[in-house]
Amino acid sequence: MNARRNTPFLSLEGLKLLIVEDEPAVAFLVEDMLQDLGCTAVWHASTVKEALDILREHKPDVAVLDVNLRDELAYPVAEKLDAMEIPFIFATGYGRKGIPADWLIKPVVQKPFDAETLRDALNIVLSRREQADGLERAKRDAKDRERM
Amino acid sequence: MTNIDHSDSGPPIAAISGPLQQALRSWDGFFEWLPVGLYVCDVDGNIVLHNRRMADLLDRAPLPGESETAFWLSLRSSALKSSFASNALALTEGPLGQVLLSGRPSRDRELTIERVNGTRATLLANLEPLLDGGGRVIGGVCVLQDITRRKRLETIRRERERQFRDLLEALPVALYTTDADGNLTFYNQAAADLWGHEPAIDGARWCGAWKLYHADGRDMRHEESPMAVAIREQCEIRDAEAQLERPDGTHVPFIAYPTLLRDKSGSMIGAVNMMVDISERKRAELEQKTLMDELNHRVKNTLATVQSVAAQTLRKAQVPHEIRDLFEKRIFALSKAHNQLSSSRWTSADLSALAGEILEAYHDEEEGAAERIVVAGPSIHLAPHAALTIAMALNELATNAAKYGALSVPGGQVALRWSVEGQASAQTLVLDWHENGGPKVTPPKKQGFGTRFVERGLAQQLKGKVELNFAAAGLHCRAVIPLQGSAA
Incomplete structure (x- = not known):
């Protein structure tokens, strides 16, 4: 719990978000929670295909992924998101135990969860991206300096 | 190989004298005393010399000058076997025949014979050609030892070993x-x-x-x-x-x-x-685990759906956020009890872990949580229904404390302590919830879900006694729960 305080708080204001979730009621809940947190546009997919179709057209800022979508697992979407460098978290009834070790680097929120837990998990991936961007920027700056 | 020099009168005998010397100097006497059957053939294969033990072993003495082959075939030839390792061959000539031809000795040859009187024996034959000074074969000697008993024991041992192996094999x-x-x-x-x-x-x-x-x-x-x-x-x-x-x-x-x-x-x-x-067992365990995971996953999804449906409904009805939060916390208390139960495959939940998870939501991050909420008691495993009921009750107590009681002001404290009392089947779990340092307590005018659940739900579900005391210094709740049926 102390980790919460140590995570720099990043605003979700204006972020565009993708929800991949096959239970409509749960999708609405996540949508409401995120709207309360300031996210603006939201795409909703309930199958892997729908999610991949959305990702072909759009580039969300962040995504929330349910793992079990009826008869399929959401990992192809996770791979696509990773390839597009879009930060995302898993939301699943299984909790961390149900996620393969390869993916445990991503935050996992266990259903049911509250808005605070969701916000904290999103904050973790967004701040990681910030750090990565910062690192990229630092590298670029260093290169620029070399050129000068 | 043995070269016989007939010019000598006998073996060299230096240190002996008297009757023994006399006996040993007699070639025939020496022959007769040997504890083995023995005979000598000339180069044509006729038996020229044999000792008494040879006749005893084969139950027949060779006739003077009888050919070795005729002698052996006069035994029951059909049963006459010579075995080299595992190959048993019928003998078509006397054992010395080949030795006389080849001039090479033959060692440790096993012969199974059937005597004229019908008895059987296994003999160990050692065959040696006799050569003259020029290395020409002039005869042969055959030494026979009765190894019937040894063979029989060996056969029994082999048979036992085979049976033992058959048993292991089967x-x-x-x-x-x-x-x-x-x-x-x-x-x-x-x-x-x-x-x-x-x-x-x-x-x-x-x-x-x-x-x-x-x-x-x-x-x-x-x-x-x-x-x-x-x-x-x-x-x-x-x-x-x-x-x-x-x-x-x-x-x-x-x-x-x-x-x-x-x-x-x-x-x-x-x-x-x-x-x-143990692949079958492993597979069954995995199957059970998969089933259990699936069940837990469904329970979680269902709770999330209930949470969502309620949130949508309450939002639409413009119910204050506070109430929605209260509802959500109750759902989460159930969810946390499920977490504890699912990690033990629905056999039991540890009270310390359960209380820790429920009360964690009420820790004030700005102040040291350890000082504000104390949880202490011996390890006790609650049965699933007891775990769910106690989780709900603890959540109600904590919610109340956060809203009106010790957790509503800085410096207030809550102590949850329990002990196990009594003996054997009459054992009881005594749970104590003690608040202090909060605002002055006044008993509620109306009984809400929380107090109702703690006072009546806990008592009814777990057949226990619950006292809820709204003391001015801080709320005190004491539950005495029989362990029979509630412990796992």
């Missing part, structure tokens, strides 16, 4: 034996089936498996195998779980039971290892 468990250095000496068909191949007895050491792994999947060298450890440490090993890989790539989890074999004096002469294939 056992439906995989087992193998090794010598004291761990070299394989035997394995049965079930072991070969388990290993997926038939290792060569020469060269296989410690275990005949192609590849071995620890139960957690790490590589296991053969000298780390349970059998190797048992032999090296001189101890028996039970329930050692490992995995083997067959040459076809399939993996088999198994349990090994290596046991040392000792001789009469107690020194280790080898070991026997029994291997039990």
Whole structure:
């Protein structure tokens, strides 16, 4: 719990978000929670295909992924998101135990969860991206300096 | 080879004298005393000399000048067998025949004979050609020893060993034996089936498996195998779980039971290892776990759906956020009790862990949580229904404390303590919730869900007694719950 305080708080204001979730009621809940947190546009997919179709057209800022979508697992979407460098978290009834070790680097929120837990998990991936961007920027700056 | 020099009157005898010297100087006398049957043939294969023991062994004395072949065939020829290792051949001529032809000795030849009187015997024959000074064959000598008894014992021993091996072979468990250095000496068909191949007895050491792994999947060298450890440490090993890989790539989890074999004096002469294939059990465990995971997942999804439906409904009805939050916390208390139960496969939940998870949501991050909420009591495993009820009750108490009680102001404290009292079947769990340092307590005018659940729900569900005391200094709740039915 102390980790919460140590995570720099990043605003979700204006972020565009993708929800991949096959239970409509749960999708609405996540949508409401995120709207309360300031996210603006939201795409909703309930199958892997729908999610991949959305990702072909759009580039969300962040995504929330349910793992079990009826008869399929959401990992192809996770791979696509990773390839597009879009930060995302898993939301699943299984909790961390149900996620393969390869993916445990991503935050996992266990259903049911509250808005605070969701916000904290999103904050973790967004701040990681910030750090990565910062690192990229630092590298670029260093290169620029070399050129000068 | 023996060269006979007839010019000599006998063997050199220096240090003896008297009657013994006399007896030994007589060639015939010496012959008769030998404890073996013996006869000599000339180069044409006629028996020229034999001793009494030879006639005794074969129950017939050769006629003067009788050919060796005629003599042997006059025994029951149909039953006359000469065995070289495992090949038994009928004799078509006297044993010396080949020796006289080849001029080479023949050692330790076993002959099975049937005498004229019908009795049988096994004889050990040693055959030697007799050569003159120029190396030409001039005759042959045959020495016969009766090894019937030894053979019979050997046969019995072999038969017993065969029966024992047949028994091991027929056992439906995989087992193998090794010598004291761990070299394989035997394995049965079930072991070969388990290993997926038939290792060569020469060269296989410690275990005949192609590849071995620890139960957690790490590589296991053969000298780390349970059998190797048992032999090296001189101890028996039970329930050692490992995995083997067959040459076809399939993996088999198994349990090994290596046991040392000792001789009469107690020194280790080898070991026997029994291997039990536990893939069925593993598969069933995995299936049960998958089923359990699926169930837990569904329960969680259902709780999330209930949370969502309620949130949508309450939002629409413009119910204050506070109330929605209260509802959500109740759902989460149920969810947390499920977490504890699912991690034990729905057998029980540990009260400390359960209380910790429920009360964590009420920790004030700005102040030291440890000082504000104290949870203390012995380890106790609650049955599923007791875990759910107590989780809900603790959540209600904590919610109340956060809203009106000790957790609503800085510096207020809550202590949850429990103990187990009484003996055997009359044991009770005594749970104490004590608040202090909060605002002055006034009893509620109306009974809400929280107090109702704590006072009545807890008492009814768990057949216990609950006292809720709204003391001015701080709320005190004491629940006495019979453990029978509530503990796991």
